[in-house]
Amino acid sequence: MSISVISTAQQAQGIDFSGKTAIVIDVLRATSVITTALENGAQEVVPVKTIEEAKSLFATCDTSTTLRGGERNALKIEGFDLGNSPLEYTQERVGGKTVILTTTNGTNAINNVKGADEVVLACFRNAAAVADYIIRRLPRCDSPTDDAVGLSYHGSRDVVIVCAGTEGRFSLDDGLCAGMLIELMKQEAEVETDDLGLLLSRFYNESKNNLLNALSGCYHLKRLFALGFYDDIKFCLQTNCVTAVPLLESRTLHSRIVSLQGSDR
Numbered sequence: 001m002s003i004s005v006i007s008t009a010q011q012a013q014g015i016d017f018s019g020k021t022a023i024v025i026d027v028l029r030a031t032s033v034i035t036t037a038l039e040n041g042a043q044e045v046v047p048v049k050t051i052e053e054a055k056s057l058f059a060t061c062d063t064s065t066t067l068r069g070g071e072r073n074a075l076k077i078e079g080f081d082l083g084n085s086p087l088e089y090t091q092e093r094v095g096g097k098t099v100i101l102t103t104t105n106g107t108n109a110i111n112n113v114k115g116a117d118e119v120v121l122a123c124f125r126n127a128a129a130v131a132d133y134i135i136r137r138l139p140r141c142d143s144p145t146d147d148a149v150g151l152s153y154h155g156s157r158d159v160v161i162v163c164a165g166t167e168g169r170f171s172l173d174d175g176l177c178a179g180m181l182i183e184l185m186k187q188e189a190e191v192e193t194d195d196l197g198l199l200l201s202r203f204y205n206e207s208k209n210n211l212l213n214a215l216s217g218c219y220h221l222k223r224l225f226a227l228g229f230y231d232d233i234k235f236c237l238q239t240n241c242v243t244a245v246p247l248l249e250s251r252t253l254h255s256r257i258v259s260l261q262g263s264d265r
């Protein structure tokens with residue numbers, strides 16, 4: 001399996017993702033929020049790029065079962081039901097609901113990889129579940145006869161990890177999580193990475209015992225800390241505590257993210 005890493009949502013724009021599996025990471029905080037919402041029973045999360053899109057989509061929905069969430073400048077958008085703190089996305093609040101979400105970088109990155117064969121969302125909280133999901137979808141051997149013997153293969157061997165970044169710049173929290181994913185997948189499969197993937201997996205190996213310490217000085221972390229979101233940071237840096245694997249499905253006009261939990265995969 002080959003894994004390459006893209007450092008920002010903007011860099012993903014214009015790349016041809018066909019034939020590839022894209023894993024989008026926005027640790028602080030969009031993919032942590034989406035994973036938490038789905039883990040807590042949200043029926044679906046619809047990621048949209050702009051506030052206007054969120055508002056016009058909401059206008060077409062059953063407003064008793066739909067919530068608008070997201071942020072601009074890390075703060076809740078005026079008139080929206082939820083901000084971008086994963087701690088807001090409790091079972092009581094989002095259980096059974098559709099969440100229309102727009103964030104500065106995360107939902108942008110998701111929308112920029114729509115051409116991929118499959119889009120999966122990752123964060124520290126579901127990293128092991130995502131790695132497991134990707135590995136289980138690999139063919140059991142590289143033989144071209146796999147399909148013929150019934151080992152049908154759904155995922156792509158070529159994985160591109162897209163770090164959402166912050167305001168067009170690489171963000172270390174996303175990179176550290178990319179390194180963790182690569183290391184987890186290396187434990188189960190033969191993996192080749194590009195140089196950025198190599199660097200990030202080495203960085204993760206050196207840092208895995210203290211993620212918060214490894215991220216000290218990280219621009220987005222400092223910004224969230226200054227805004228008082230320390231509990232969010234702690235929550236987003238917890239590893240392997242949930243099993244939701246958000247997948248983007250493009251079957252409808254508005255892509256939906258669903259949890260694998262309870263499905264047959």
Ligand code: MLT
Nearest residue numbers: 028029030103104105106
């Ligand atoms: C984003 O998608 O830009 C981030 O999730 C921003 C934030 O932390 O609120």
